[in-house]
Amino acid sequence: MSAVLHDHINHIRSQFPALARKASDHSAAFFDGPAGTQVPQRVIDAVSAYFARHNANHGGLFPTSRESDAVLAMAHQAVADFLGCDDPDTVAFGPNMTTLTLSLSRALACTWSPGDEIIVSRLAHDANFTPWVLAAADAGTTVRYIDIDPEDCTLDLDDFKAKLNDRTRLVAVGCASNAVGSVNPVKEICRLSRAAGALTFLDAVHFAPHSLIDVVDFGCDFLACSAYKFFGPHVGILWGRRPLLEELPAYKLRPASDALPDKWMTGTQNHECIAGTLAAVDYLADLGRMVVADESLSRRPALEQVYQAIMEYEHQLIWHLIDGLRSLESFRLWGIGDPLRHAERLPTISITHSGRKPAEIAEKLGRQGLFVWHGNYYALPLTERLGLEPDGMVRVGVVHYNTLEEVDRLLVALRDLA
Ligand SMILES: Cc1ncc(COP(=O)(O)O)c(C=O)c1O
Secondary structure, eight states, rough: HHHHHHHHHHHHHHHHHGGGGETTTEOOOOOOOOOOOOHHHHHHHHHHHHIIIIOTTOSSSSSSHHHHHHHHHHHEEEEEHHHHSOOOGEEEEEEHHHHHHHHHHHHHHHTTBTTBBEEETTSOOGGGGGGHHHHHHHHEEEEEEEEEEETTTTEHHHHEEEHTTTTTEEEEESSBBBTBBBOOOHHHHHHHHHHOOOEEEEEEETTTTTSSHHHHHTTSSEEEEEGGGSSSOOOEEEOOOOHHHHSSSOOOOOSOOOTGGGGGGGGSSHHHHHHHHHHHHHHHHHHHHHHTTTTTHHHHHHHHHHHHHHHHHHHHHHHHHHHHHHHHTTEEEEEEOOOGGGGGOOOOEEEESSSHHHHHHHHHHTTTTTEEEEEEEOOHHHHHHOOOOTOOOOEEETTTTTHHHHHHHHHHHHHHHH
């Protein structure tokens, strides 16, 4: 286990005011991270400081507007560091990942014709599925679907290779499943796609709170994520390779600049939450500096350190949970359960019970202060493929502010339900 984060867990938790919350007489245990994480105090402070001191629209020639633009510029730089790129103008903010993906899909579809093909996956969140299906329908483009192995809920790479060809214009896959935690081999998918002449779009929303994103190492053309899943406010993020962002026709208003990043940031942005996103990245970087006791680390190396520590810590918690579930025969784990394959999963699991509906389980756990999600969590392509509609599954997500004690509480409660 990560002795490192374990040693700092009280300090980490003390920074998140929400974690002190009670539900009835129970301490709240937030296992709903995949639907949105809690935020540290400094994110709350950054949002209110923006309103208190710098609140203004973009591009004015007076102090508050200039200060506001300076905060936005710092946020672009922080997110560029977070994504592993060196060009802050290739980072666009927007309301959420879904809206950014819908707008990028419209722009890309302008470059597609009948006879072209795109590839999406059945392991996807619907936000990385339906926007492409709709855009393909508009352009008369054919959609191919990468199947999964239902046994372990991983992508069928052979199926992907069989569907990729010289007509493929785009491959859209997730970095990891928000339902079952499977990590996709995105480097290989991007490499093969590029060799076939196709662009790649990665959905890193579920990946971002658990693992370091590196757009250069992944070799993708576009990547999207959402700050509210990595301890920040409700803001979406889109990154793209500069030449593509420059050349593609964006749907935007006439006064909006053609320069990056404004070209892809339609309408007035949520400035206060972008300020909070900057604070979220700095929270993670400071935690990285703390775990290696090196205040001098710059942001990207500090993020590398924190994600190493987060991965080790979360690994211990999730495998403790999976091990505990093995003795509860009425529960079925969907996804990878073999500890030897730990590198192929994130700390998010979905389970079903032989006799109880997911909503009943989530409700009963909720009354004990154990906050879990139920249903399909918009991973509809997967729940449909697994035949789990309409009830779906129960999802338990662990992030770095959860504790082993919370996991033990959950196991006791699941044992009672089993
Ligand atoms: C994997 C994944 N992709 C996309 C989304 C959609 O993100 P947003 O809420 O920012 O539109 C989610 C949200 O749950 C998600 O988990």
